[in-house]
Amino acid sequence: MLEGILSGVSVAAQPINLLMVMVGCFAGTFIGMLPGLGPISAIALMIPITYGFDPATGLILMAGVYYGAIFGGSTSSILINAPGVAGTVATSFDGYPLAKQGHAGKALAIAAYSSFSGGTIAAVFLLIAAPALAQVSLSFQSTDYFALMVLGLTAVAAFAGKGNLVKALLMTILGLMLSTVGTDQAQGVPRFTMGRLDLIDGISFLLLAMATFALSEALSAVLKPKSKEDQARELEAQKNLGSMKLSREEVREMAPVVGRSSILGFFIGVLPGAGATIASFLAYGVEQRLAGPTKGKLFGKGSIRGLSAPETANNAACSGSFVPLLTLGIPGSGTTAIMLGALLSYGIQPGPRLFIDNPEVFWSVIISMYIGNVVLLILNLPLIPYIARVLALPTAVLVPYILFFSLIGVYFVSFNTFDIHLMVLFAIGALALRLMDFPMAPMLLGFILGGMMEENLRRALIISNDSWAFLWERPLTASILAIAILILFVPILAPQLGKLKRKADENAAEGG
Amino acid sequence: MSRDRVGALLLLVFFAAYGYLSTKITLLPFQLNQAFHARTAPQFLTFAGVVLALFLLIRPSDDRPIDTSGMVFTRVALLCALMIFYGFTVRSLGFIASTSMFLIGGFWVMGERRPLVLLGASIPIAFGFWFLMVEVLDVFVAPWPAFLR
Numbered sequence: 001m002l003e004g005i006l007s008g009v010s011v012a013a014q015p016i017n018l019l020m021v022m023v024g025c026f027a028g029t030f031i032g033m034l035p036g037l038g039p040i041s042a043i044a045l046m047i048p049i050t051y052g053f054d055p056a057t058g059l060i061l062m063a064g065v066y067y068g069a070i071f072g073g074s075t076s077s078i079l080i081n082a083p084g085v086a087g088t089v090a091t092s093f094d095g096y097p098l099a100k101q102g103h104a105g106k107a108l109a110i111a112a113y114s115s116f117s118g119g120t121i122a123a124v125f126l127l128i129a130a131p132a133l134a135q136v137s138l139s140f141q142s143t144d145y146f147a148l149m150v151l152g153l154t155a156v157a158a159f160a161g162k163g164n165l166v167k168a169l170l171m172t173i174l175g176l177m178l179s180t181v182g183t184d185q186a187q188g189v190p191r192f193t194m195g196r197l198d199l200i201d202g203i204s205f206l207l208l209a210m211a212t213f214a215l216s217e218a219l220s221a222v223l224k225p226k227s228k229e230d231q232a233r234e235l236e237a238q239k240n241l242g243s244m245k246l247s248r249e250e251v252r253e254m255a256p257v258v259g260r261s262s263i264l265g266f267f268i269g270v271l272p273g274a275g276a277t278i279a280s281f282l283a284y285g286v287e288q289r290l291a292g293p294t295k296g297k298l299f300g301k302g303s304i305r306g307l308s309a310p311e312t313a314n315n316a317a318c319s320g321s322f323v324p325l326l327t328l329g330i331p332g333s334g335t336t337a338i339m340l341g342a343l344l345s346y347g348i349q350p351g352p353r354l355f356i357d358n359p360e361v362f363w364s365v366i367i368s369m370y371i372g373n374v375v376l377l378i379l380n381l382p383l384i385p386y387i388a389r390v391l392a393l394p395t396a397v398l399v400p401y402i403l404f405f406s407l408i409g410v411y412f413v414s415f416n417t418f419d420i421h422l423m424v425l426f427a428i429g430a431l432a433l434r435l436m437d438f439p440m441a442p443m444l445l446g447f448i449l450g451g452m453m454e455e456n457l458r459r460a461l462i463i464s465n466d467s468w469a470f471l472w473e474r475p476l477t478a479s480i481l482a483i484a485i486l487i488l489f490v491p492i493l494a495p496q497l498g499k500l501k502r503k504a505d506e507n508a509a510e511g512g
Numbered sequence: 513m514s515r516d517r518v519g520a521l522l523l524l525v526f527f528a529a530y531g532y533l534s535t536k537i538t539l540l541p542f543q544l545n546q547a548f549h550a551r552t553a554p555q556f557l558t559f560a561g562v563v564l565a566l567f568l569l570i571r572p573s574d575d576r577p578i579d580t581s582g583m584v585f586t587r588v589a590l591l592c593a594l595m596i597f598y599g600f601t602v603r604s605l606g607f608i609a610s611t612s613m614f615l616i617g618g619f620w621v622m623g624e625r626r627p628l629v630l631l632g633a634s635i636p637i638a639f640g641f642w643f644l645m646v647e648v649l650d651v652f653v654a655p656w657p658a659f660l661r
Contacts, residue, residue: 173561184550400618420599436519454553466547
């Protein structure tokens with residue numbers, strides 16, 4: 001392992017890669033700060049640029065963009081109460097009240113220190129957990145991979161569905177359906193190509209990601225413009241950041257919160273589908289309970305603990321979500337799904353073999369995550385007052401640029417104008433579904449995993465002589481599928497259990 | 513109609529069309545007897561999708577209608593038209609002319625009327641991006657219409 005870490009350090013410390021981490025963090029912060037654009041859009045916009053790069057360099061850039069976009073999202077949450085992504089919603093609970101009290105600088109500093117600590121602790125966990133899991137997963141078979149993918153999809157649908165499992169499952173199925181367009185890999189038969197040669201290789205994942213995230217998010221901002229009062233309020237918030245210094249008492253108050261939330265965040269992040277959103281809400285809830293009645297009352301009114309906990313947990317969860325991606329080749333979130341797509345486009349198959357076949361990629365990505373955290377703290381934090389001015393860029397100029405970069409990003413890969421038209425079609429569809437609160441992340445994950453799922457299921461059936469019994473005869477496969485079914489029932493059973501508990505409490509109160 | 517029902521109906525139509533097209537996938541006679549062939553996954557997905565869409569249609573979790581107040585549909589439609597137009601012109605008119613036109617049109621649709629912004633934020637960007645692609649990244653992109661090349 002030490003050898004691997006050293007090789008990772010040597011790759012990540014190359015001047016070009018260090019430059020890429022810095023560029024990635026800046027670009028990510030910049031894009032993540034723009035309302036509506038999150039890490040998925042930020043990474044998608046970077047992919048065409050990285051095609052000519054060495055895989056390690058490209059991934060290092062994307063890891064930097066990922067961290068930067070989350071930090072940028074926290075900044076817009078704190079300054080203007082506009083979380084770009086669900087993972088930073090909990091940050092705005094106490095970050096925005098602190099900013100309103102005139103402590104925006106302090107809130108940003110707390111967010112940066114917490115993110116750094118959470119990312120650092122989680123990177124250490126990742127160093128230990130990823131190789132261990134990679135070794136174990138070498139014994140996995142096609143049936144287990146198929147079951148793991150089912151688990152990943154159901155988990156994302158269960159947790160990312162904004163409380164509506166059926167909608168999230170429908171979006172997962174839509175993504176799986178889109179993945180079947182093109183030539184069937186095993187039998188060489190064209191499917192759903194409508195006789196068009198443009199569709200014979202299927203739909204490009206970059207096209208779908210750009211259309212359903214970057215394009216539809218930009219169009220969504222045009223569809224629902226902000227009021228003049230909101231714009232004036234945001235401008236005021238960017239001007240008055242206040243001091244960024246923290247007192248010794250504040251640091252002492254933050255320290256245990258950071259420790260607890262890092263561990264919690266990392267382990268939640270490792271679970272497929274759970275990710276930064278659940279980690280941040282859970283950490284917030286845990287700290288509120290642990291704070292006691294006096295300090296607990298401050299939550300939601302500008303509590304330092306309330307800001308530090310979700311910020312630490314969401315960064316730790318981001319590192320955690322790389323564990324299933326790097327070791328099993330199965331993304332646990334929309335963001336890692338897009339990174340998987342990028343890896344595949346470099347010709348690298350993530351999974352247990354990545355650790356053996358491309359150790360430089362495996363280790364340099366992990367090391368660069370740590371470097372990314374340092375860059376964010378040392379370079380981005382002092383520059384926040386200047387970077388925050390991006391929020392003042394007029395939408396009239398910004399939107400056409402986002403549209404242009406999205407279109408050209410896809411066009412420069414294929415040089416096929418059909419792709420531009422297909423993107424517009426998908427963007428309109430995604431915009432309509434967004435209006436009806438259908439989540440996009442399960443669709444993207446379904447699309448990316450669809451091909452692999454079909455391939456693994458087909459292989460498993462060939463190995464088991466066309467018998468479906470492998471689903472319940474192999475203990476590991478059966479256990480993973482059982483967990484998937486359990487996860488599927490969580491959103492259905494949780495409200496019912498809550499109702500029962502409330503009823504029991506009321507009965508007890510009446511009885512007493 | 514509630515937003516859940518509208519969404520479910522749209523998806524149901526899509527799934528039905530997908531299911532119909534899945535029956536058109538060509539299979540060789542020996543493939544028909546296999547446990548898993550090119551139609552298996554699409555047909556399973558169609559079944560699952562239709563069942564779930566019907567469930568949402570019958571039992572929507574959200575009864576609120578789609579709130580379209582304050583939404584600017586014209587602007588979105590114009591931007592979409594502009595993107596489609598860009599798709600048609602990026603090759604025929606060349607990168608620089610089509611990109612400049614797209615950006616100027618985009619700023620205009622978004623309400624920008626100052627000539628300095630319209631021209632200054634579009635033409636130099638188109639030139640700069642073209643230069644970056646051709647000279648730095650070594651990717652050839654035709655700058656001008658075919659008759660000027």
